[in-house]
Amino acid sequence: MSSLDSAPSAPKPTASVKLVLLGEAAVGKSSLVLRFVSNDFQENKEPTIGAAFLTQKCTLPNRTIKFEIWDTAGQERFASLAPMYYRNAQTALVVYDMTKPTSLIKARHWVNELHAQASPKIVIALVGNKLDLCNEGGENDEEEDRRKISTEEGRKFAEEEGLLFFETSAKTGANVRDVFLAIASKIPEEVVNKRGGVAGAKGRTGAGEGRVDLESRSGENNAGGCAC
Amino acid sequence: MSSKKFNGHQEMVQLVGRNTAAATFLKSTVRQQQSAQGYRPVLSDDPKPYGAGYSHADILRASSKSKTESTFAPRFDRHISYTDLDDDWDASFDNDVMALGINPNSRSVSPPNTLPRTQSPMAAPDGAGSRSHSPRLELYPTSRRNGGSTAGLKPHYDRIVKDPANSLHMIYHPTVSSVDSASAAEIELLNARISRINKFKRVLQSSNVDISALRNLAWSGIPDELRPMSWQVLLGYLPSNADRRVSTLARKRREYADGVKQAFGNGVDHAVWHQINIDVPRTNPHLKLYSFEATQRSLERILYVWAIRHPASGYVQGINDLVTPFFQVFLSAYIDADVESFDPGLIPKEVLDVVEADSFWCLTKLLDGIQDNYIFAQPGIQRQVAALKDLTQRIDSHLARHLQAENVEFIQFSFRWMNCLLMREVSVKNTIRMWDTYMAEGSTGFSEFHLYVCAAFLVKWSSQIQTMDFQEIMMFLQSLPTQSWTEKDVELLLSEAYMWQSLFKNATAHLRPSGT
DSSP states (O other), X not given: OOOTTOSOSSSOOEEEEEEXXXXXXXXXXXXXXXHHXXXXXOTTOXXXXXXXXXXXXXXXXXXXXXXXXXXXXOSGGGGGGHHHHHTTOSEEEEEEETTOHHHHHHHHHHHHXXXXXXXXXXXXXXXXXXXXXXXXXXXXXXXXXXXXXXXXXXXXXXXXXXXXXXXXXXXXXXXXXXXXXXXXXXXXXXXXXXXXXXXSTTOOTTXXXXXXXXXXXXXXXXXXXXXX | OHHHHHHHHHHHHHHHHTTOSSOHHHHHHHHHHHHHHTOOOOOTTOOOOOOTTOOHHHHHHHHHHXXXXXXXXXXXXXXXXXXXXXXXXXXXXXXXXXXXXOOTTOTTSOOGGGSOTTOOTTTOOOTTOTTTTOTTGGGOOOSOTTTTOOTTBOTTHHHHHHOGGGGGGGOOOOOGGGGTTOOHHHHHHHHHHHXXXXXXXXHHHSSBOOHHHHHHHHHTOOOGGGHHHHHHHHTTSSOSBHHHHHHHHHHHHHHHHHHHHHHHHTOOOHHHHXXXXXXXGGSSTTSGGGGSXXXXXXXXXXXXXXXXXXXXXXXXXXXXXXXXXXXXHHHHXXXXXXXXXXXXXXXXHHHXXXXXXXXXXHHHHHHHTTGGGTSTTOHHHHHHHHHHHHHHHHHOHHHHHHHHHTTOOHHHHHHHHHHTTTTTTSOHHHHHHHHHHHHHTOTTIIIIIHHHHHHHHHHTTHHHHTTOOHHHHHHHHHSOTTTTOOHHHHHHHHHXXXXXXXXXXXXXXXXXXXXX
16 A cells, blocks of 8 residues: 555545445345444344445545445346446445355356456455354354355455455344455555545536546536544 | 124124134124135244234245245245225225125124134135145234233223224223313313214214214314224225225225235235335334334235235335324224334234224225325326426416526425325324325325325425525425424425415416416
């Protein structure tokens, strides 16, 4: 993380980064966000309808990233809404449930769709959730290992597609922050210098305050005073 | 005709009075199937008890562990083709001839004690025997867990099961002595309540309920005691003709029981079942009622049967919310306790079966009016969101302009308002009050009138929203301070919606493309 003085003024630059979560229903998308934003966990969280919006800052040595998070609904019927949320996203978390094989198939589908439809520079992280249900090597005899998707399988897929890869537990909090930190580190410097996020689904173009605009599609500013 | 009904009536009371396992009219059906298909009676000494909380998930688990897994495992092909019988299921369809040729009033039905106690129509295995290997299956519950206590049950609940109109004679009015110390204002309130109850009773006790009179009364809210019956009449589930009530209800409940058997009889559609299975435990998680096994199993069956019978939409998240007001209101008809913390596993199974069947049919009625909301691409919701935007421009142009300037898309916040009928925004209790009015509005209550309610709901926060930027607006609209709303707040919202409706309904100008 070299800052390389691309930001001339002293205070750490803050960038708003639009992040979208995609994945099959009930893999734990909302729970990952809740853990990241509020360091909390709720058993039996109500299913997300449409999408939920949240924000959270992530401080890196040289800059601060403010995530504007669109947590989408997982059920197939709502899938037609997804493009509205990933269209201008700089990063995406594609989440699956390590105890549920079909959820990895769905994750592959989302990765393909993002490659085809989203910004070509989008940073994608593949996240296997519910690590707490995986009791590797029978460490705890009481509980069975419910893992159905091996770490290798997930990692292999991530490598093939050029994705970041993590296994997390929203319940225990394991690795959750790491996912967001890794994504934040991966956000190109140019984006950081561009004040204003891409929170709106269809922002006005050309309103960005950034000096470098590598992504002509994301030059929007509707977040208003996001560098707080 | 009337003497035949009377016979049926007598038998009903007799059977229910014995507190037997399943609802009587359901039982005859099971029995028929059983003899027709050679279904083996169950062993009554199986140790594993199942209350009303028996789960079809258990069937799945039990089956998948069994040796005959292959006969069960993924069978996505449905052997029974479900035709949408909803038209026939309308309360106005007065035909006592059963699909199975069973007359519910027939005196030839054997006394209940000759039936295995452990059978339930809700979980009776299909006669084809595809799952009869599962011992757990055959053990579907007897009436209740604790050997038949009636704690929490209203006296004469069995009469309400048979005909909701019987509840009209059982409304408790505080006696004068208990209000001796009450203030004049309290007495006035009480008198107002009694007079209101009496108005409803006059309408509902008539041999042919005057629907428009009932609508007029219901618009301003239905007293709790009268809501179960009023809702069923307003939705067209319960016939307005008193003579047809008992037989129609019996038939519908039996049809539902058959529907459950069919839906689960040949293996389940795993994708649909899975989705329902993961959503039911996270339905109204803040209310104790929804944490009980009995509740969850009932909701699962209702949602699954509905989904299977409506393949164009199938189960869509949010429908799980919509079933809960019915379940809660209909359950409340039979109990003397706070319904939101009550364990329905404590009531006799035949009563819970009736609550479940009635909830299913009324949910079906509601969804009939808003099916476009849940089919592919959800065009109904898209249309309503667009209409809300247009309406907002007309009602509050400053707000509309501000939202546009901040790039807030209406679909970002109002999709959920339409998909869940504002149930994520207001409490279940307040939703129930809102639905009194929606049902009073007639068949378009849950679609058209709801739109005006959403408009009134949005402009309520206009001044706050106009001080906010995109992020603040989104966060604010996602967690509005409405969980603490009282009935008064809801009634104000409804009257505001009424005002907007009278101003803008049928005014075509607001249907022009936006930006005009």
